[in-house]
Amino acid sequence: MRKVESAAAAIAEAVKLCDVKVMPMYPITPSTLIPERLSEFVNNGEMDAEMIHVESEHSAASAMIGSILCGARSFTATASQGLALMFEILPIISGLRLPAVMAVANRSLSAPLNIWNDHSDSVSARDQGWIQLYAESAQEALDTTIQAYKIAESGNVLLPVMVCIDGFTLSHVYENIDVPERGEVDKFLPAFAPEYALDPEKPLTFGPIVFPDSFMEFKKAQEEAMENSAKAIAKANNDFGKMFGRKYGNGLVETYRMDDAEHAILGIGTLCTTSRSVVDKLRANKIKAGMIRVRCLRPFPKEDLQKLAKKLKTIAVIDRHISLGFEGALATDVKSALSELRKKPFIACHIAGLGGRDITEKHLEFALKQGMRKKAGGWLL
């Protein structure tokens, strides 16, 4: 069904379509629209699910451990300090290999108190064993949420997925979406049937202590699952494309006008939409510009970026995040991924859009042209 909805509501629609059974929720701006809409679905009988009104985000994450271990497909949503409060539980969920799906409406971390968008929250959590997918539109937010369960529950993956949307800048934007039919989604995503679950008839232990003689093997298995997930993400994107007619690049990276590009803007999330008009404008002025969108931050699409970078003269990396004392996390990852290339493009790294500062077409054009002049990046204020 086609309509106009916010990205947050689009995610709620997806959660309904995925037949999620347990939703421990603690609302926090700008993710609140998601539990709000899901509460309506439960209340009016559109969803047969348990919404648990927990007392904190720490409890929301903890309750997901219990519900998934009992074999129930589960979902929660959060942002900012809410995600920070979950931090203790994030590596437990991934370490227990639980296919949780969580939406993050990206928001800055306090202080100073600010409720608007940047990627400080989820990027700070990128080392905790969660797959991280970042959507660019309300439609992609919906589609990615459905794909997230498919990826997370894949037999050789079994890892949690964060579906990240820019807070306000996407979560609260009303735009055209196409909501798939339940029957079609059922064909794409079968019912959750975990191989191991808590069952009084067949007792199992989850999460016991692991000694130094085997801890590394557990971590290595997790890393292998992360590597497997890259294929699962690509496959979910492809299979989804075949069924629903919508694809997002190869699932890990999406590009715009990159075929003969010499200069690229590289970023995450909604700033990539704005980059598209900037690329069009520069192309009209005979500058061979293109855009690279990192859809998947973990696992990091190293090979894809290497392939794309080989043909480029310059890259402007736009980070909506800063690792204080160094640089943006995306910049670090991109430079590390490209370090093996014999011929590297000039990379200019910019910090932009912190705490909801609008990232404008002017910012992005300036960033790309700075790179073309071989000038270092900086703060796009």
Add this chain to the structure above:
Amino acid sequence: MKEIRIHGRGGQGAVTTSQLLAIAAFHDGKRAQAFPAFGVERRGAPVQAFTRISETEIKTRQQVYEPDYVIVLDASLCASVDVAEGIKKKGLIIVNSDKDAKELGLNGKNYTAHTINVTKAALDLIGKPFVNTGIIGAFAGLTKELSLSALEKAIDERFEGKAEVAEKNKQVIRLLYNQCGEIGKCKIKK
């Protein structure tokens, strides 16, 4: 692509106006984007919201800096906010007011300004000063960017299950659409 900026006061429903325009655009088979300017949501404080309407894919998410159209829900804002800021040449400003545009200080050379008393129409037909729905009738009547039937569908969608409220709002919209359509015929050049 047409870009619209809406000025209102917290509580007046400027964000709803932006969304109704987007939903109506969808019913006309177009692409749309509606979002608020993210400020503090205090009752009475000046707020802004934006709508983009396009026949093709919308390739930007920056705020609207150079609107084709500006909608002002509360005329008193004209004294404190530069509602004409960045407006495109030959742009149009629509203000809910019983005063003349010139009395509000809107006599710029690059744009046209129109006032229309949405508050009165809402009081007459709904019985309450809700202006955020009626104004879309005025907008569509003047600009012909959206069809009347699309506006009515947007109202039905927003007031689902409240047929009576929806009907009253549609009455205001129809009245203002027709009134403004007459003005539009002689004054607006597309």
